Amino acid sequence: MMKIAMACDHGGFDYKEKLKSVLLKQGYEVTDYGCYSADSVDYPDMAYPCAKAVGNKEVDRGIVICGTGIGVSIVANKVEGVRCALVSDLFSAQATREHNDSNMLAMGGRVISEELMLEIAKVWLETPFSNDERHLRRIAKVTEIDHHR
Numbered sequence: 001m002m003k004i005a006m007a008c009d010h011g012g013f014d015y016k017e018k019l020k021s022v023l024l025k026q027g028y029e030v031t032d033y034g035c036y037s038a039d040s041v042d043y044p045d046m047a048y049p050c051a052k053a054v055g056n057k058e059v060d061r062g063i064v065i066c067g068t069g070i071g072v073s074i075v076a077n078k079v080e081g082v083r084c085a086l087v088s089d090l091f092s093a094q095a096t097r098e099h100n101d102s103n104m105l106a107m108g109g110r111v112i113s114e115e116l117m118l119e120i121a122k123v124w125l126e127t128p129f130s131n132d133e134r135h136l137r138r139i140a141k142v143t144e145i146d147h148h149r
């Protein structure tokens with residue numbers, strides 16, 4: 001079964017807990033990088049180790065949630081090998097898997113409903129990469145940039 005790393009800050013704590021319990025019930029293996037309560041924390045402290053687990057392939061995918069999803073996505077995209085997509089609609093959830101082969105998903109706990117958050121995660125986790133030549137070419141260019149910074 002797919003291994004998933006998760007992280008959040010206080011702005012995404014409730015959603016992370018909800019999504020984690022749904023994923024565990026579905027049989028996914030989840031590694032939780034915190035936070036572990038709704039107390040105020042600094043999102044890089046959780047998002048960075050979570051993204052490193054994805055970048056070094058300890059896990060297959062990562063899901064990060066903060067208030068807007070922006071802070072955690074900025075952090076995640078600084079880690080080599082990570083392609084983190086900040087998503088708030090179902091079309092993008094599918095498209096970013098098919099086009100970008102995104103390996104991390106960021107969402108905003110203060111932006112979308114809990115129901116939509118669960119739907120986005122489901123679509124994102126279940127949509128395969130298209131493997132289309134044009135998308136492979138574009139991702140290779142992204143990887144090239146990643147290696148040269």
Ligand code: RB5
Nearest residue numbers: 011066067068069070071
């Ligand atoms: C925390 O108040 C908030 O800034 C954080 O959750 C996130 O939205 C940052 O991008």
